Amino acid sequence: MSLEQELGTLAIEIATEAGALAHARRSEGVSIAASKSALADIVTEADREVEALIHKRIAAARPGDGFLGEESDAEPGTTGITWVVDPIDGTVNYAYGIPSYAVSIAAVSGDPDPRTWTALAGAVYAPALGEMFHAVRGGGAWLGGRRIAVNGEVNPAGSLLATGFGYDPASHAPQLALLGRVMPLARDIRRIGAASLDLAYVAAGRLDGYFERGLNPWDHAAGVLLVQEAGGVAVGVPGAAPTREMTIVGNATLVERLSQVLFSGAAPEVGRAE
Structure with missing residues (x-):
């Protein structure tokens, strides 16, 4: 198994577990923990709990990797790999009970800067919709077990x-x-x-x-x-x-x-x- 495949498998496994936790916490009710950049930009207790779970699972599987999460400070690693994580993307949707929210996990090489990094693997899991989107570098993009592709033409209708x-x-x-x-x-x-x-x-x-x-x-x-x-x-x-x-x-x-x-x-x- 290549490094990309290893990272991709781990991203899917952790996103699945994290998504299940987020979905369970949503069914129990949402507690708003704080506002971030503006009053409308909220963070829930579930955001923090889900990110802590993701961080713990990555540290156990790959203890030398770095970590960059939305709800925590960046942590440098020693392997050249950094995990870039949004525990619940679409927090306002999540708080209002709209099912369009997701766990987003990526593994990148190089400095944790999108201007220079190389993304090696990623998973976007929408637990309320039961959809797992995933990709590894050079391996195509997938929705579950089905390969997916962007629309290749520009429609004259717009x-x-x-x-x-x-x-x-x-x-x-x-x-x-x-x-x-x-x-x-x-x-x-x-x-x-x-x-x-x-x-x-x-x-x-x-x-x-x-x-x-x-x-x-x-x-x-x-x-x-x-x-x-x-x-x-x-x-x-x-x-x-x-x-x-x-x-x-x-x-x-x-x-x-x-x-x-x-x-x-x-x-x-x-x-x-x-």
Whole structure:
């Protein structure tokens, strides 16, 4: 078994256990532990408990690896591998009982920085929906036992796109302005509320593309690998990898069009050849 396969198997196993815990805690009722960047940006007691479980399982299986989680400080390792974890992505959905939330776990090599790391394995598990999306570098992207792929064509009727909005009210007007630029390319817009699922759905062809500002490394580490292994493209600002500044995913043609619109302000006609 290759290192990538070993890491991928472990990611699936831990995501499955962590997802079961999150799902069980949701059925028992949700306790809000704190707010983070804004009043609307919450963390539940379950977030912390699930991340602690993931951390414990990884430390037991691979004690020299680093760890970067949403609810804890970064811990450097000695193996060159870091686990990038969002214990419950879509916490507001989770708190309200909306089933669109997921456990996102990725293993990356190099510094734990999305501008330079190499993602080796990832799993995005939606326990309330019973869906496990997973990938290893060079091994394709999968939904359970079925291989998945991004939509390979740009539909003349427009693309089904997803995006998200930050919790800081000051960010809403600029984000809505970006959405206005993109609308001429869109058949419609979806706002799922969990970046890892947006990315997984692009990988599975349920969405044509996705863009968002303000994502943290744990939001997209596993999902970007899914998209890439499903035959898609993931970029940030022009010439860079996805970062907090921007994440854009889809097939190559759509990503190029979205990048042009988002960074130039010009909106091409729907279906226009580039």
